[in-house]
Amino acid sequence: MPERFREDLFEPDRKELAESPAYCFDLDRREWIAVVSAGLLVTAAGKVVFSPGIAAAEIPPSTRLHLGEDGSIIVLTGKVExxxxxxxxxxxxxxxELRVAPGALRVMLADTAVTPDDGSTAGSRTTPSTVPVVRRACAAAREMLVRTAAEAWNLDASQLRVESGGVVHAGKRFAYADLARSKRLTSTDDESTPRVVPLTEIDDxxxxxxxxxxxxxxxxxxxxxxxxxxxxxxxxxYAAVLRPPSYGAQLESVDLTPGKELGVVAIRDGGFVGCAAKTSYEAHNAVEAIGKTAKWRTAPHPSSGGLGAYLKGRAQTSGTGRRGPRRRERGGVDSALAAAKTLxxxxxxxxxxxxxxxxxxxxAEWDEARLTVWTGTQRPFGVRQQLMEAFRLTAEQTRVIVxxxxxxxxxxHTGEVAIEAARLAKAAxxxxxxxxxxxEEFAWAYFRPAAVFEARAGLSGEKIVAWDFTAYNPGTAGIETPYAVPNVRTQYFPCDAPLREGSYRGIGATGNNFAREVFMDELADAAGLDPVEFRLANSNDERLSKVLQAAADRFGWSPAQSPGQNRGTGIAAGFEKGSYIAICAQVRVVGESVEVERLVSAFECGAILNPRNLQxxxxxxxxxxxxxxxxxxxxFAGGKLLNGxxxxxxxxxxxxxxxxxxVLLDRPDIESAGAGETPIIAVAPALANAAFAATGHRMRSLPLRLRAV
Amino acid sequence: MARFAVSVNRKELSTESPPDRPLLDVLREDFGLTGTKYGCGEGQCRACTVLIDDQPRASCLTPVSSVDGRSVTTVEGLASGDELTGVQQAFIDVDAAQCGYCTAGMIIEATALLKRNPTPSGSEILDAMNPHLCRCCGYRNILASVELAARTSEASDA
Structure with a gap:
């Protein structure tokens, strides 16, 4: 059995955006597309239901697999691509798991009327969560195929195997379409009993x-x-929407006449103003004309200069729950620090x-009280919920297709554009x-949070004996050190932030790991040790040590190396969402700028599912x-984005x-974790550490620049 | 408003439009050719690249009036029936598309490059492709696709 994916190591980042719908409208208070043929439905728990013919809305919400009488096979998940x-x-x-050629299958993703709710496509969760669920349902279907064939042929099921989508025995073949057509479940089948069928061993x-x-x-x-x-x-x-001139500005009055005179649909609903026309050119022109009549009440807004002090001054030190501060401590950090060499x-x-x-x-398209929206979102069911709230609809009335x-x-992750399109479609x-x-995407989408970090540590020889890490506003992902330290205090404070914040690749781990891994380099320097040796000396996580060693080996890392000419080499590592990364970098510092000359990354996320896609x-x-x-x-300054x-x-x-x-390290003995986020967290610290080696100056803020000393 | 006649993917099409309307909008909204993508509207990402008389151009910055009577090729017009071009096939074989939103612009640019220079050097490929953005950052696979397409067409010409 492979080592299980460690659910306990996964905590959703506190900076994952959770907002009410973008608008609250002053609104007055058919038939769905049939998507699959008659056949057999298999749910996540392995339950099986025969279905005569199928309107999408009738599919049980946990259905994972549809086996059509016509031979079609459809796998359903609420994840997005x-x-x-x-x-x-x-x-x-x-x-x-079905033992069919990939070309014989269809994968249907993210249609709230058809597919199961698999939550957000976020947090690198498709691999550790959705893949196993799909495999279990498909394994259950395979097992049922064998058992039904065995019963039909009066054979022992253990003598039969599935190959190329069917059971073959003595010149006879029983395929998934035959199972779907058989209209019977074997005597041991009970719709109410979940099936637990072993998944295919990795060697097979x-x-x-x-x-x-x-x-x-x-x-x-x-x-x-x-x-x-x-x-x-x-x-x-085609539509366009009027945006405020600055963050926090409220619409006081607006005259839609200049837009209506252009022959377009123009509406105002509360703070929302938009136009819809035969072309997007006309819609944008109408919005521009209307915008000239708008009166706004602006609000003071800080600038990005001095942002660190601004955030620290607005740290929320009280409160509980997912949006509040977080503090973890083990051992005695203060006494350990008092007895150690500190930095x-x-x-x-x-x-x-x-x-x-x-x-x-x-x-967006309305059919009387039913709404269908095709939109690009990582949270199809979350956006459906936002549409339901904004338009006071039920789940049955609201369909989101991604x-x-x-x-x-x-x-x-958010549904602003879906709500805006639906409001305009309603008006039009x-x-x-x-x-x-x-x-608009630059200014009115949300941002990876800005943040400040304070790190303090105590050294005893080559070992870190105390670690005291405080993070203001980055989010909580990757906040705990993966190194072996006996006394650790980790504090996180969300801040009253000037911009709208939310998820990002790695989210909190990008900043938390930048601060930690540059600080690790500073500690290595203070301990008089090579940065690779120092990290290995403080790691008792063999997976972390292996990526460090793999990156260093491929790079040709040498403790005494000094490329010279403002060149330097650096390393950084990290663990997040079940996977490990280490990156070695060589940079050259030219004027203020850091130029990257060479990167070697070593990554490990358990068993590799698709090496090409992983690479x-x-x-x-x-x-x-x-x-x-x-x-x-x-x-930003004065409520306006300066570089959007x-x-x-x-x-x-x-x-x-x-x-x-x-370098991709394959670990068939460990269940697969996701891979789309963790690699980013070691990039900035590896470059900062290489830039230090090149210049002797620590770069402690991003983007990296050699500032006047 | 005026009528503009454009040969798009070897078909004679026309539309009634304000003269300064971007070609990108005309292709997508009037002609139903949504393969050409909007990315920035300022010629900085080149997702909207099309061939105008065989030259790669940012269709977001091209007023429809400037293509009146000229020929435009979009990503939909490259393949002959089911037969893909060497560049298209190379993008599939290398698995160069991640989200694929930038791919049409990349393929059009590479097609123009290989037409004027069938055996480009690595730095010539880089020069031609550099104006294009890929936010998935699949740059190495995209370069590998263009190199593969160049090699393949050279081999088939030999």
Missing amino acids: VGQGSRTEILQAAAE WTVLGRALLKTKARAIVTGAHRYPSDIVRPDML KASYEIPYVQHAPMEPRAAV PDTGSGFGGK GKPVSLRWTRA TQVEGCVIQGLGAALSEEIR SFSQYPVPRFRGVPSMET
Whole structure:
């Protein structure tokens, strides 16, 4: 048995966004698409139901698998695909357990009327949570296929095996379609009894563990795939929304006449003003014309200069629950510190924006009191809930469909655009498509929190004997040190923040691990030890030590190395969400700037499910991390964003990609964890530590810059 | 408002439009060709790249009036029936699309590059592709796709 995924090590980050719907409207208080043929439904717990013919709304909410009498096989999950490879991974998991070719399956994702509620697609949870559920349902179906065939042929089930989607014996074949058509359950089947069927052992995997290519690739390269912003409905209008001139500004009055004179649908509902027209060009022109008549009551708003002091001054030191402060302590930190050689330092990170390639987009369509919204979100059921609250609808009246979406990175948990499109569609009496502009996406989506960190530690020889870490506002992910320290105090204070904050790749772990791993380097220096040796000396987690060693080995790390010419090498590691990362970097510091010359990443997330997709996820995550480490920083003043465009907010481009290698450590003895987030957390500290080696100056804030000393 | 005639993917199409309306909007909203994507509206991400008389251009910055009477190729117009181009096939074979939202622009750019320079060096590929953003940061796989497409077409020409 593989080592289980450690649920106890996973705590949702306190900075995961939890908001009411973006609007509260002053509103007055059919038939669904049939999606599957007649056949057999298998639920998550392995329960089986025969179904005569099927309207989507009738499917039991926990259905995982549909076996059609026509031979179709559909796997259902409420997860979304935003480029991280969930669709392919689910496909592999199902094909493995059903013993069918991946091409014979269809994966249906994220349609609240059809698929189970699998929560958010966040926290790297698809791999450890959804994959096992899908595998169990498919294994139950496989087992039933064997048993039913055995009964029909009057054979012992243990003599039969499933190959290529069917049981074959003495020239006879019994496939999943035959099972669906058989209209009988074997005598031992009881719909009320969950089945527990062993999953396929890793040594027997033929589909999992392989580099299966994305199934939607052809639709993507031909332009045929319809992202949320590409959905077209009959008579659909295109929309635009009036935004406040600054954060916190409230609409006092507005005249819709200039918009209506342009022949468009123009509405105001509370603070919401929007237009819908035959083209987005007309809709934006109308909003601009209306905007000139708007009167706003503005509110004071701080600037990004001096943000660290602003946050610390607004730390919430009291309160309980998920939104409150958090404190953990074990051992005697103060007495251990008093007896040790101590060091302290503080660190800071700015706000950053996800800037997904596809801005928020939604198409909303009303059919009397029923609402369907196609939108790009990582929380389909959460957005359905927001729509239900905003429009006072029931779950049955509200359907959210998430087509495979143009990236998210934790930035698409909310439903603003869905609500806006639905409000305009209601006013227009026609389907409405709304796609935020890039400027809107920068300013009005939410941000990875800015934060401040204070770290203090006590050393005794090469060992850390006390660790005292206080974090202001980053979130709680990755806040606990993965190193072996006997006396540890960890405090987290949320702050009264100036900008809207929420999830991000790794979220709190990005800042917490930046501060910790730069501080580890400072401690290594104070202890007179090589940074790799120091980390290994303070680790009793063999998985952490192995990624450190693997990165150092591939990099050719040498304690005495000194590349010279403002060049330096650095290392950083981290643990988060069940996986481990270590990164070695070589940088050159030119003027104020840190240039990355070489990166070696070693990553381990248990058993590898798809090595190609894993490599892509780790590499993409590391390169994305170069942006937050080197160039990304949201600046604002007077309630306005100062750099809300790609020309002013530099993100990594082709030329910014250094020479890089990725070492993937496969651990078949450990259950698979997710991989899309953890690699980012070691990037910035590895570069900061390399920059210190190059210049002798500590860079304790992001983005990294050699500031005048 | 004026009428503009454009040859799009070898079909003669026309639309009634304000002259300064972006070609991107005309392709997507008037002609139903949603393969070309909006990313920024300022020519900084190049997700909206199309070929105008075989030259790669940001369609978000191109007023429809400027393509009147000219020919435009979008990602939907590359394949011949079911037969993909070498660049499209290379993007599949390398698994270069993550979310895939930037892919159409990347493929159009690479197609133009390989047409004017069938054997580009690594730095020539980098020069051509650098204006394009991929937020999934699949840059290495995208470069590998363009290199594969160049090698494949060279091999088939030999």
